[in-house]
Amino acid sequence: MDKLVETLLQGDHIGALAEARRLLALSVVPERIVTEGMEAAMSQLDDKCTVESFNLLEIMLVGRAVSAVANELYPEGLSPEQGRATCVIATLLGDVHDLGKNITRMVLIGKGYRIVDLGKDCPVDTLVNAAERERALVVLVSGLLTSVIPQVAKVRPALAEKGLAHIKVIAGGAALKQSSPQALNVDYVAETAFDGARYLDQLLETP
Ligand code: B12
The missing domain is CATH 3.40.50.280 (Cobalamin-binding domain)
Known part of the structure; x- marks a missing residue:
């Protein structure tokens, strides 16, 4: 799961997708990938983003990676x-x-x-x-x-x-x-x- 959090925070959507697929193949349930992977990454990003220090590009890239993983886990949407x-x-x-x-x-x-x-x-x-x-x-x-x-x-x-x-x-x-x-x-x-x-x-x- 650490690797998923790392790739998400790097905004590496291809790496994050590969990692999510690897976890799914290991029978890790989607709920765990959401809570321990995506939520953990968002929480770390939150800590970095204050109103004074806000890197728009970084957030967009992390957001894209998170969305890619969410689409993989729930192709029909939640x-x-x-x-x-x-x-x-x-x-x-x-x-x-x-x-x-x-x-x-x-x-x-x-x-x-x-x-x-x-x-x-x-x-x-x-x-x-x-x-x-x-x-x-x-x-x-x-x-x-x-x-x-x-x-x-x-x-x-x-x-x-x-x-x-x-x-x-x-x-x-x-x-x-x-x-x-x-x-x-x-x-x-x-x-x-x-x-x-x-x-x-x-x-x-x-x-
Ligand atoms: C990019 C931009 C555009 C782009 C929009 C592209 C797009 N797809 O969004 C384009 C070129 C199309 C555009 C057009 C116009 N724009 Co413009 N635009 C901007 C600009 C430069 C940046 C806005 C932006 O995207 N910020 C980045 C985002 C990420 O910030 P944000 O929206 O605040 O979101 C953050 C938080 O607020 C929060 N958030 C946002 N929404 C929500 C909702 C909820 C529920 C929650 C919880 C959080 C949340 O999440 C984000 C991350 O934390 C601003 C200037 C500025 N400095 O803000 C002017 C600005 C907003 N635009 C302005 C104007 C006047 C216009 C035009 C009327 C210009 C014109 N004469 O044609 C047109 C309007 C067209 C229309 N009908 O809407 C004015 C608005 C003035 C006002 N207060 O009314 C601004 C402030 C520029 C200025 N200084 O005059 N614009």
């Missing part, structure tokens, strides 16, 4: 039963920035969450319908344009209208992280993808 919880993620209508969203998706996949990615330029209605359909624990909104803030504030009321007020809303991305949860009408505003992942972990730990 089922709701396999994932730790389901999260629906998108950037909202009018915003085509998606690098931060994609990183967040990769970090959460690496931590064993099932991610339904609705992409960019997504209407609030589509997001809320997907949250209902997928029985999501949380809705994740990424925003890089200040102009999407009014839409972000509509997500919680739109969920409540469908009787989904229990679904938490987490916001992130350069334009949103300057605001408070109250101003955005969300449950949490994440500084980084890892910060959002920690909040999610805490949600699951809270009975």
Whole structure:
């Protein structure tokens, strides 16, 4: 497993894939590869990435390697039963920035969450319908344009209208992280993808 963690952290997706295949051939179950391999690598990357010191290229490469291993383990994607919880993620209508969203998706996949990615330029209605359909624990909104803030504030009321007020809303991305949860009408505003992942972990730990 150490070799898998090492190749993941090097962003060596070919090496990581080979290592994952070797472990599977040795009858190591996918759950162990997720928790002891992918999650361990993400946790080490998290320790290195503070808000002040953030190497975007490194995160993208590690994310690519993690995604490659996740696709190998679960070619059909995670089922709701396999994932730790389901999260629906998108950037909202009018915003085509998606690098931060994609990183967040990769970090959460690496931590064993099932991610339904609705992409960019997504209407609030589509997001809320997907949250209902997928029985999501949380809705994740990424925003890089200040102009999407009014839409972000509509997500919680739109969920409540469908009787989904229990679904938490987490916001992130350069334009949103300057605001408070109250101003955005969300449950949490994440500084980084890892910060959002920690909040999610805490949600699951809270009975
Ligand atoms: C790359 C970029 C683009 C690319 C986007 C490519 C892509 N596929 O994403 C292109 C060229 C397409 C682009 C277009 C535009 N852009 Co632009 N763009 C940027 C730039 C340079 C970097 C953004 C970025 O990707 N950062 C890196 C990512 C990784 O950071 P991040 O999103 O914050 O994500 C991290 C965290 O915040 C977190 N995170 C992100 N989302 C979420 C969500 C959750 C739930 C969680 C937990 C965490 C999380 O995870 C990441 C890792 O921790 C910024 C400038 C800047 N310094 O931010 C301008 C910037 C965002 N763009 C800007 C503008 C104005 C535009 C345009 C309107 C320009 C124009 N006149 O056409 C268009 C908008 C098009 C549209 N309709 O969306 C402005 C926005 C101003 C504002 N506040 O409204 C900025 C700030 C530039 C500026 N200084 O003016 N842009």
